Amino acid sequence: MAKRKKPHFKRVCLIGIGLIGSSLARVMRRDGLADHIVACARKAETLETVTRLGLADSVTSDLVEAVAGADLVIICTPIGAYDAIGRAIGPALSPGCIVSDVGSVKQAVIDALSPHLPDNVHLVPGHPIAGTEHSGPESGFETLFEGRWALLTPPAGTDRKAVEKIADLWRSAGSRIEIMDPVHHDQVLAITSHIPHLIAYTIVGTATDLEDHLKSEVIKYSAGGFRDFTRIAASDPVMWRDVFLNNRDAVLEMLGRFSEDLAKLQRAIRVGDGDAMEELFTRTREIRRGVVEAQQHVPPMPQDD
Amino acid sequence: MAKRKKPHFKRVCLIGIGLIGSSLARVMRRDGLADHIVACARKAETLETVTRLGLADSVTSDLVEAVAGADLVIICTPIGAYDAIGRAIGPALSPGCIVSDVGSVKQAVIDALSPHLPDNVHLVPGHPIAGTEHSGPESGFETLFEGRWALLTPPAGTDRKAVEKIADLWRSAGSRIEIMDPVHHDQVLAITSHIPHLIAYTIVGTATDLEDHLKSEVIKYSAGGFRDFTRIAASDPVMWRDVFLNNRDAVLEMLGRFSEDLAKLQRAIRVGDGDAMEELFTRTREIRRGVVEAQQHVPPMPQDD
Numbered sequence: 001m002a003k004r005k006k007p008h009f010k011r012v013c014l015i016g017i018g019l020i021g022s023s024l025a026r027v028m029r030r031d032g033l034a035d036h037i038v039a040c041a042r043k044a045e046t047l048e049t050v051t052r053l054g055l056a057d058s059v060t061s062d063l064v065e066a067v068a069g070a071d072l073v074i075i076c077t078p079i080g081a082y083d084a085i086g087r088a089i090g091p092a093l094s095p096g097c098i099v100s101d102v103g104s105v106k107q108a109v110i111d112a113l114s115p116h117l118p119d120n121v122h123l124v125p126g127h128p129i130a131g132t133e134h135s136g137p138e139s140g141f142e143t144l145f146e147g148r149w150a151l152l153t154p155p156a157g158t159d160r161k162a163v164e165k166i167a168d169l170w171r172s173a174g175s176r177i178e179i180m181d182p183v184h185h186d187q188v189l190a191i192t193s194h195i196p197h198l199i200a201y202t203i204v205g206t207a208t209d210l211e212d213h214l215k216s217e218v219i220k221y222s223a224g225g226f227r228d229f230t231r232i233a234a235s236d237p238v239m240w241r242d243v244f245l246n247n248r249d250a251v252l253e254m255l256g257r258f259s260e261d262l263a264k265l266q267r268a269i270r271v272g273d274g275d276a277m278e279e280l281f282t283r284t285r286e287i288r289r290g291v292v293e294a295q296q297h298v299p300p301m302p303q304d305d
Numbered sequence: 306m307a308k309r310k311k312p313h314f315k316r317v318c319l320i321g322i323g324l325i326g327s328s329l330a331r332v333m334r335r336d337g338l339a340d341h342i343v344a345c346a347r348k349a350e351t352l353e354t355v356t357r358l359g360l361a362d363s364v365t366s367d368l369v370e371a372v373a374g375a376d377l378v379i380i381c382t383p384i385g386a387y388d389a390i391g392r393a394i395g396p397a398l399s400p401g402c403i404v405s406d407v408g409s410v411k412q413a414v415i416d417a418l419s420p421h422l423p424d425n426v427h428l429v430p431g432h433p434i435a436g437t438e439h440s441g442p443e444s445g446f447e448t449l450f451e452g453r454w455a456l457l458t459p460p461a462g463t464d465r466k467a468v469e470k471i472a473d474l475w476r477s478a479g480s481r482i483e484i485m486d487p488v489h490h491d492q493v494l495a496i497t498s499h500i501p502h503l504i505a506y507t508i509v510g511t512a513t514d515l516e517d518h519l520k521s522e523v524i525k526y527s528a529g530g531f532r533d534f535t536r537i538a539a540s541d542p543v544m545w546r547d548v549f550l551n552n553r554d555a556v557l558e559m560l561g562r563f564s565e566d567l568a569k570l571q572r573a574i575r576v577g578d579g580d581a582m583e584e585l586f587t588r589t590r591e592i593r594r595g596v597v598e599a600q601q602h603v604p605p606m607p608q609d610d
Contacts, residue, residue, distance in 0.1 A: 080579070104529075129528045133593070149526055188522045191512055193529030198574075199504055200530070202567045204589040207496055209562070217493045219595040221454055223434045224409075224498030225505070227596055228533045234593035237586035244574045244582055255571055257514070259564075262507045266560055269503075269549045274385070277549055281542035284509040288438070288539035290524040291532055 007168040009034045013070040015063065015085060017041055017050055018236070019131060020102045021076030022140030025055040027173045030142050040066035049137050063088040070094065072169075075101040075113075079242040082109060086116035095120040098162045102128055104189060104239075106153040106182035108246035114155070122162035127151045127185065128175060129193070133234040146174030153182040190250035194243055195258060198251065200232035201240070312473040314339045318375040320368065320390060322346055322355055323541070324436060325407045326381030327445030330360040332478045335447050345371035354442045368393040375399065377474075380406040380418075385547040387414060391421035400425040403467045407433055409494060409544075411458040411487035413551035419460070427467035432456045432490065433480060434498070438539040451479030458487040495555035499548055500563060503556065505537035506545070 012034040014021045021039075028034045039056035040063060041047050047059040060066050067073050067089045075085055082103070093099070099121055103109045109125050117123055130148040132139065150170035154163045167177045180188075207218045207226070222230060244251055268276040317339040319326045326344075333339045344361035345368060346352050352364040365371050372378050372394045380390055387408070398404070404426055408414045414430050422428055435453040437444065455475035459468050472482045485493075512523045512531070527535060549556055573581040 129526055131529075148528060151526075188519060188526055189529060191508075191515065191519070192523050192526050192531040195508060196530035196534055198570060199508060199567070201586055201589050202570055203496075203500060203504060203563055204592050205570075205585050206559070206563045206566045208588055208592055209566075210496065214493060214496070218497050219592065219599050221434055221456075221493055221497050222596045222600070223453060224436075224494060225501035225537055226497040227600070228537065229501055230589070230593040230596045232530055232533065233586070233589040235586075237583050237590065240586055241579050241582040245577055245579055248574055248577070251574060252571065254511070255567075255574075258508055258511045259567070259571075261511045261514075262504070262560075262564070265503060265507055265510075266557065266564075269553055269556060269560075272550055272553070274546050274550055277546040278542050280510050281506055281538070281540075281545055283513055284506050284535070284538040285542065287509050287513055287524065288535040291527045291535045294524050295527070295532070 005168050006031055006172055007033060007165050009072045011036045011038065011070045011072075013038045013040060013066045013073045014056070015040045015066060015073065015075045015089075016077030016081075017046065017055065017137050018076065018135050019139045019144075020128065021074070022050070022053075022055055022137040023130075023142060023144040024074065024076070024102075024140075024173065025050075026140055026142035027145070028169075029055070031172050033169065033172060034072075038066055038070070046137060053137060055137060064092040067092050067097075068094075071097055073097060073099045075099070075103070078236075078239045079103045079105055079109060079112070079246045080238070082112040083116075086113040090116035090118060093118060093121050096122075098122045098124055098165060100124045100126050100166050102126060104193065104243045105247040106151075106180075106185045108186075110153070110155055110182055122159045123155060124158060124163050124166045125153045125182065126166060126170065127153070127189075128170065128173075130175075131235070133231050135236045135239075143174070145170065148175050149178060150175035151178050151180050151185055153180050153185050155182075186247050186250045187254075190247060190254045194247055194251050195254050197232055197235060197240055198244065198255065199258070200229040203229050204233035310473050311336055311477055312338060312470050314377045316341045316343065316375045316377075318343045318345060318371045318378045319361070320345045320371060320378065320380045320394075321382030321386075322351065322360065322442050323381065323440050324444045324449075325433065326379070327355070327358075327360055327442040328435075328447060328449040329379065329381070329407075329445075329478065330355075331445055331447035332450070333474075334360070336477050338474065338477060339377075343371050343375070351442060358442060360442060369397040372397050372402075373399075376402055378402060378404045380404070380408070383541075383544045383547040384408045384410055384414060384417070384551045385543070387417040388421075391418040395421035395423060398423060398426050401427070403427045403429055403470060405429045405431050405471050407431060409498065409548045410552040411456075411485075411490045413491075415458070415460055415487055427464045428460060429463060429468050429471045430458045430487065431471060431475065432458070432494075433475065433478075435480075436540070438536050440541045440544075448479070450475065453480050455480035455482055456490055457482065457484050458490050459484070460487075491552050491555045492559075495552060495559045499552055499556050500559050502537055502540060502545055503549065503560065504563075505534040508534050509538035
């Protein structure tokens with residue numbers, strides 16, 4: 001891989017420091033990308049953990065204090081908090097500061113933050129397609145983003161240097177960069193990520209409602225496919241609640257298509273139409289081939305089971 | 306682990322020798338469990354591969370020839386072939402022979418085979434909960450069953466020695482054994498395996514129907530959850546067609562519950578009911594904990610992405 005330009009920041013403020021924020025802090029520490037990292041979180045417990053792990057130079061639960069003097073602010077909280085965060089930090093941001101984020105939905109992020117940001121601040125929303133089912137600052141690690149996509153969705157007219165600097169940050173983390181339209185991003189992610197999570201949450205929820213004698217056995221014999229779903233359905237509840245609340249239209253559109261297709265398959269099972277099943281099951285193998293080819297040089301996500 | 310009794314067979318006949326059958330052949334080779342292994346498959350190409358890989362002592366496409374003199378016959382084909390196989394081999398089986406299988410549905414297997422088997426033959430249906438998304442004799446490996454469950458569903462009155470011998474075979478492969486009622490097996494597996502596969506096939510199918518500009522990006526950005534589904538949906542099409550055709554009632558019952566739960570979640574998204582989502586997403590984390598605890602000593606399934 002070609003040697004990448006390392007970006008440099010004087011004072012980076014991470015608002016929210018869970019799996020993603022703490023992994024990014026670890027990357028910035030490793031590569032010396034920031035003179036000072038300040039971590040901001042609501043819970044004292046989180047800030048104590050951050051201090052213990054040495055992930056930041058200073059910690060605070062005060063948003064205004066956190067962003068004062070920062071040339072980069074990255075919001076790493078659930079999306080539902082963005083509006084209040086934008087409202088609080090807007091007046092306190094330094095001129096020329098770049099504001100970015102890591103949220104899984106992008107148009108709603110722009111809608112929530114833009115009204116609060118002064119004109120001399122650069123908004124460069126981002127979304128690293130990386131994660132595990134674990135949450136909190138202890139669960140982060142510096143290789144989380146390696147070989148993964150980082151999607152950037154700057155609004156039209158955003159300063160190109162600011163966009164390039166955020167791209168360089170993610171390149172330092174080992175990510176591949178793509179600039180996307182935010183609405184298009186939300187449609188693509190609805191099918192690749194949001195609907196799979198929604199379905200996994202649903203099927204695991206269905207299992208929790210089973211009669212007790214069945215439920216214990218579902219856990220015991222989960223290796224047959226269900227286990228993959230439980231991993232996805234163990235993802236952070238508040239983060240995912242906010243994804244669905246903030247990408248409603250695209251999620252409902254894709255969910256509608258999924259439900260139609262499921263009804264067709266249900267009918268094929270009911271009437272014993274084996275040909276229809278075999279045709280579908282053969283077609284889906286092709287998609288897998290595309291996925292394997294597209295990602296053959298990407299390391300697997302870490303798994304603990 | 307306590308030392309297990311190794312079973313011994315004079316002549317083992319494997320009917321169908323794909324991922325599961327070839328893995329079992331490798332175990333029997335490794336542990337010297339059979340004096341002679343005969344592999345039976347319809348396609349000359351499969352038999353050539355088996356010969357090239359040294360998985361069997363002899364090969365044939367003739368069912369009657371295959372089972373002649375065998376003290377163990379294991380059917381490793383898709384379930385849809387069982388009735389014809391039972392009809393063909395029934396009159397050719399030696400007295401005292403054990404007939405087993407590895408199918409993912411168990412009551413339908415008993416219904417298909419029992420009428421064709423003479424009284425002096427022992428039917429011990431089995432189901433190893435193990436597999437990958439790959440098919441064919443090249444894809445098998447001798448550690449596939451290690452730490453996995455092998456579920457046995459002998460009909461009432463089955464000879465206990467025959468059941469114990471099949472249990473010992475799976476113990477040699479490294480499996481944990483459970484004896485189950487076939488109908489109960491089919492209910493448990495409907496939710497742990499059949500519905501997850503059905504859903505994965507559906508969502509990947511939905512993706513194949515997307516507009517072209519979205520479809521290519523779905524493949525590109527599949528790391529967000531979709532990729533796990535493509536792996537499941539790459540499983541053998543004919544095998545899975547037969548699972549759904551042969552476990553119809555349990556699959557439709559569980560699918561009904563899933564669809565109700567999905568409709569509830571869809572409504573929560575539409576009306577913006579974040580509390581309902583958060584409650585569900587928190588509840589599903591608990592199930593994951595149970596799964597991780599139940600399986601913490603089990604090695605992960607091999608994955609190639």
